[in-house]
Amino acid sequence: MNYWINKGQMKIQQMAFVLVAIMIFFVLVGLLFITLRVGALNKSAQNLKDDAAKEIVKRLANTPEFIWSDCPGCVDVDKAIVLKAHAQEYEDLWKLDYLAFEFVYPSRNKSECDLVNYPECSTITLIKDSGEYGVANSAYVSLCYWDKDGYNKCELGKIYASGKGIK
Amino acid sequence: MKNKNGFEMSFGMIFSIIVGGIIIFLAVYATNSLFKTEKRIVDSESSQELSNILNPLSTSIESGSKPGNITFNVESKIENNCLQDGKLGTQEISVSSRSGIGKPWQGAGIPSKSSGSYIFSERELQGKEFFTLIKPINLPFKVGDIVLLWNNEYCFVEPPRIIEEDIIDFDLNTKKMKIVSSLNECSKNSKKVCFDSGGVYSDSCDSIVNVDAKRVVKNKKIVYYEDNLILGAVISDPEIYECQVSRILNRAGAIASVYIDKSELVSSKSGGCSSAMQPDLIIFKSQTENSSSKDLYNLLLLSEKIENSNKNSICPLWKEKII
Numbered sequence: 001m002n003y004w005i006n007k008g009q010m011k012i013q014q015m016a017f018v019l020v021a022i023m024i025f026f027v028l029v030g031l032l033f034i035t036l037r038v039g040a041l042n043k044s045a046q047n048l049k050d051d052a053a054k055e056i057v058k059r060l061a062n063t064p065e066f067i068w069s070d071c072p073g074c075v076d077v078d079k080a081i082v083l084k085a086h087a088q089e090y091e092d093l094w095k096l097d098y099l100a101f102e103f104v105y106p107s108r109n110k111s112e113c114d115l116v117n118y119p120e121c122s123t124i125t126l127i128k129d130s131g132e133y134g135v136a137n138s139a140y141v142s143l144c145y146w147d148k149d150g151y152n153k154c155e156l157g158k159i160y161a162s163g164k165g166i167k
Numbered sequence: 168m169k170n171k172n173g174f175e176m177s178f179g180m181i182f183s184i185i186v187g188g189i190i191i192f193l194a195v196y197a198t199n200s201l202f203k204t205e206k207r208i209v210d211s212e213s214s215q216e217l218s219n220i221l222n223p224l225s226t227s228i229e230s231g232s233k234p235g236n237i238t239f240n241v242e243s244k245i246e247n248n249c250l251q252d253g254k255l256g257t258q259e260i261s262v263s264s265r266s267g268i269g270k271p272w273q274g275a276g277i278p279s280k281s282s283g284s285y286i287f288s289e290r291e292l293q294g295k296e297f298f299t300l301i302k303p304i305n306l307p308f309k310v311g312d313i314v315l316l317w318n319n320e321y322c323f324v325e326p327p328r329i330i331e332e333d334i335i336d337f338d339l340n341t342k343k344m345k346i347v348s349s350l351n352e353c354s355k356n357s358k359k360v361c362f363d364s365g366g367v368y369s370d371s372c373d374s375i376v377n378v379d380a381k382r383v384v385k386n387k388k389i390v391y392y393e394d395n396l397i398l399g400a401v402i403s404d405p406e407i408y409e410c411q412v413s414r415i416l417n418r419a420g421a422i423a424s425v426y427i428d429k430s431e432l433v434s435s436k437s438g439g440c441s442s443a444m445q446p447d448l449i450i451f452k453s454q455t456e457n458s459s460s461k462d463l464y465n466l467l468l469l470s471e472k473i474e475n476s477n478k479n480s481i482c483p484l485w486k487e488k489i490i
Contacts, residue, residue: 008178015182022190041208048215055219063283064309064422069486082428089421092253092282115432146482148436 049095050137053163056094057137060159065090074142074154077101080126081118087126097129098136098162103143105156119145136162203273206266210276213262217245218279221260221286221299221314236342237297241265245292246275247316249410255282255421256414285411287399288316298342300333302395306466307474308426308485310419313395313411317402319343322353323360327378329394360401374401381464391460393467400460412460419466420455423448426484433482440482447473 060066061073065083068074080101083090087099101124113121143157220237241264248259261278265271300315320343323330334344345357350371353359361372374385382391388405390412400408427448434442451469454462477483 078429079425146433
């Protein structure tokens with residue numbers, strides 16, 4: 001009689017172990033799947049945001065806030081410099097971590113532009129998030145402004161932009 | 168004595184059946200949940216992709232542009248929502264694809280949000296193929312581009328020249344926009360657009376456009392338009408139209424503010440050049456606050472005045488034309 005009871009208890013124990021092992025197996029598989037899926041999702045979301053940032057770089061020169069109407073694809077840096085003070089108000093519009101315009105040619109002394117030294121400066125940084133913003137996408141554009149001599153002047157420049165990162 | 172006809176189940180068998188049943192139930196439940204989650208992910212990605220596709224379709228030219236059709240692999244619903252939050256409001260667009268398992272429509276993915284796009288459409292569109300038309304809005308400087316999105320058939324009964332030209336120039340008659348000379352020629356399922364200056368309209372009209380008063384009556388609601396917004400007023404849900412117009416006018420106010428600052432900058436460099444425009448730009452900016460489509464006419468009049476000052480200035484702040 002005792003032999004059958006002990007054998008039954010052994011079977012219950014065996015089944016319990018198998019059950020625990022199955023549960024652990026499924027939990028591990030689940031964890032692995034979730035980790036891989038979340039990683040892939042983050043990557044996919046970041047790719048979509050980067051695509052959006054690349055598109056923004058391409059068309060930023062044509063947005064009403066920067067457009068220089070004399071030529072398509074040219075940036076009105078007069079507007080960019082006055083926007084610098086209000087750039088935070090436009091955060092929702094551009095959804096960027098970093099946005100800057102740089103005069104490339106003719107070369108200038110490296111300095112950040114403000115209303116005092118403009119246009120004798122090299123870079124207008126509109127948005128610079130304090131956190132990491134990775135590598136910014138860039139594109140060559142003409143940077144145009146109203147020169148003090150009384151005519152319009154355009155120089156070769158670059159736009160830098162980086163999409164908002166996944167937080 | 169043993170009953171030989173009886174069926175004896177061992178403990179192991181009973182245990183296996185119970186545990187197996189639970190595992191199968193959990194597996195089915197997990198698969199179902201996973202399917203729903205994956206569908207939501209795909210729909211959310213579609214929303215973002217659709218938003219990315221619609222966003223770059225902005226124009227640097229002044230007439231408008233005609234991009235290709237947008238076609239989904241499976242029947243989909245596009246939900247268009249406009250919010251007047253923050254400084255420039257938000258455009259929300261979400262996609263829901265038809266499911267082959269369970270309920271056909273299981274809710275849309277996470278909407279894609281943008282503050283710089285203005286999509287004019289019905290609140291919900293369903294189908295596989297959608298059409299778009301991009302129009303620039305200049306008031307008098309460039310304010311942005313509007314995207315017209317539709318997939319229903321529209322039947323324009325004796326439209327004015329401005330609509331006729333758009334339909335012909337942009338080849339919209341191949342994109343479910345038909346011009347007819349009488350209401351009877353419209354197909355049964357089409358949205359009938361009547362023009363009351365011609366005097367031919369009836370209760371069968373889905374939208375009635377008064378060309379002289381520049382207003383559209385749709386779903387018993389009245390909205391007002393200016394030239395490039397006429398098709399937007401016809402194809403949009405009136406609430407979406409009002410919200411988008413209000414967002415566009417808010418942005419016009421924000422850009423006017425940039426031009427006021429630019430005018431000060433140019434004026435300081437050139438000894439007062441362009442400063443004459445500042446008072447009108449300040450009035451324009453204040454008039455755009457809390458404005459609706461009803462204010463479009465007055466804003467356009469002021470725009471024309473500002474445009475004339477800009478045109479006659481030695482150092483114009485912009486060179487777009489009012490449309």
